[in-house]
Amino acid sequence: MRIGVLTGGGDCPGLNAVLRAVVLRAAAAPAAEVVGFRDGWRGPLDVDVRPLGRDDVAGILDRGGTILGSSRTNPVGMDGGIDRVREGLAAAGCDALIAIGGEDTLGVAHALAEAGVPVVGVPKTIDNDLSATDITVGHDTAVGIATEAVDRLRTTAESHHRTMVVEVMGRHAGWIALRAALAGGADALLIPEQAFDVDDVLARCGAVREEGRAPIVVVAEGALPVEGEAVLSGGGTDAFGHVQLGGVGAWLAEEMTKRGGQEPRTVVLGHTQRGGTPTAYDRILGTRYGLEAVEAVLDEDWGAMIALRGDDILRSRLAEGVGRLKTVPPEMIAGFSSLLG
Ligand code: F6P
Numbered sequence: 001m002r003i004g005v006l007t008g009g010g011d012c013p014g015l016n017a018v019l020r021a022v023v024l025r026a027a028a029a030p031a032a033e034v035v036g037f038r039d040g041w042r043g044p045l046d047v048d049v050r051p052l053g054r055d056d057v058a059g060i061l062d063r064g065g066t067i068l069g070s071s072r073t074n075p076v077g078m079d080g081g082i083d084r085v086r087e088g089l090a091a092a093g094c095d096a097l098i099a100i101g102g103e104d105t106l107g108v109a110h111a112l113a114e115a116g117v118p119v120v121g122v123p124k125t126i127d128n129d130l131s132a133t134d135i136t137v138g139h140d141t142a143v144g145i146a147t148e149a150v151d152r153l154r155t156t157a158e159s160h161h162r163t164m165v166v167e168v169m170g171r172h173a174g175w176i177a178l179r180a181a182l183a184g185g186a187d188a189l190l191i192p193e194q195a196f197d198v199d200d201v202l203a204r205c206g207a208v209r210e211e212g213r214a215p216i217v218v219v220a221e222g223a224l225p226v227e228g229e230a231v232l233s234g235g236g237t238d239a240f241g242h243v244q245l246g247g248v249g250a251w252l253a254e255e256m257t258k259r260g261g262q263e264p265r266t267v268v269l270g271h272t273q274r275g276g277t278p279t280a281y282d283r284i285l286g287t288r289y290g291l292e293a294v295e296a297v298l299d300e301d302w303g304a305m306i307a308l309r310g311d312d313i314l315r316s317r318l319a320e321g322v323g324r325l326k327t328v329p330p331e332m333i334a335g336f337s338s339l340l341g
Contacts, residue, residue, distance in 0.1 A: 001029075001031060001095045001297075003097070003297055004037055004098070005035075006100065006105075008070055008071065008073070010125065012124055012139075012141070013141040013278030013279070016057075016286075017278060017287050018137060018286040018290040019067060019100075020060055021286065022291075026294050027053070035094065036052040038068055038069050039069040039070060039073065041071070041074065041085065041108060042071050044084075045075060045078075045085060047088045047091045076111050085112060089117070096297045097118065097120070098297065099112075101121070102130060103322055106123065106305065106321055113318055118302045119302060119303070120306070121306070121321065123289075123321060124136050124137035126138040126141070126274055127169065127176065129175065130325075130326060131322075131324050132316035133305070133307035135285065138278075139175065141278050141281075142168075142176050143176055143180055146177075146179075147184045149166060150180055150218065153216060154216060157265075161209070162263075163263075164265055165217045165219060165252055166216065166267050167250075167270075168220055169273050169274075170222055171222045172192055173220075173222075173326065173327045174189070174190075177218045185216075186217065187215040187340065189219075189336070190248075192223055193327050193330070193333065194333060198225060198252065198259060199259065200341065202260040205217065205256070205264075206262075209262070221246055221248060222245055223248055252266075253265070288313045292313045304317065305317060305318045
């Protein structure tokens, strides 16, 4: 059996751990081999494929990014895209495909599974916004990076008695922002799930300053002000129709300065959250997901999405994973209201 594998969408630390586990598990199965498609769905569309053996995955466990490359190519948005992927898999001699991705990549995988293509999904995204799993590969590393940034900003903020605004990733869901704010002891949290009022943020930061502390505001890139539209970077729209976000932190700092004179400084963490070495947690999670993905292929459990519930690795369905975005529940936000304004 020849198993194709690809990584699609925004990269994240931990992808190589999944790839390594897929290759090593397949190597231990009778008559199974793995090939890798380059750059997400572009790979099968262009039949851009490379062998992936034990030697190719040696030493990649601690490497960020993906040795296969990634892209936001969307076959579903193309005429005959699903059939082209099916033909590409056949041309590469693949009997099955493991797609490692977030809502977009696994959305395509789901469409393929519905069309009878033998595919299994592995959930990854720093945003952690896929349903049917407790966590996605890459999220833990991103939270660690954002938390370290909050810690570092605190010392300089305190020296200068300054307010700091830290913008983190999170298009539709505030998981990175929430966890970094909690772990870093931030004072205010602004996330896409709940529109924010600049005056409330000012009041919260003012109270913190009164206590002699330097306020830290963590804002997710997709957070929306009550009085306005999404703040955009002015960049383009990708093949899945997502506009490029970024800029809400700078916008907030400017508004705060206009209204309250606190003159916050803004830091945008951006793609640093997706770069570098995966945490031990993401290496282990990626390894467990990769192993189980091959088990699902060997069982011909098409349409499965590998998931974590509690500490158990299990198989959910792609339909469930991409059916609805997993956002931060209001009761969870409310539970932290005594810590985070
Ligand atoms: O992969 C998810 C994500 O990191 C989002 O948090 C962010 O909005 C988006 O990708 C950025 O995408 P790109 O790398 O294409 O700019």
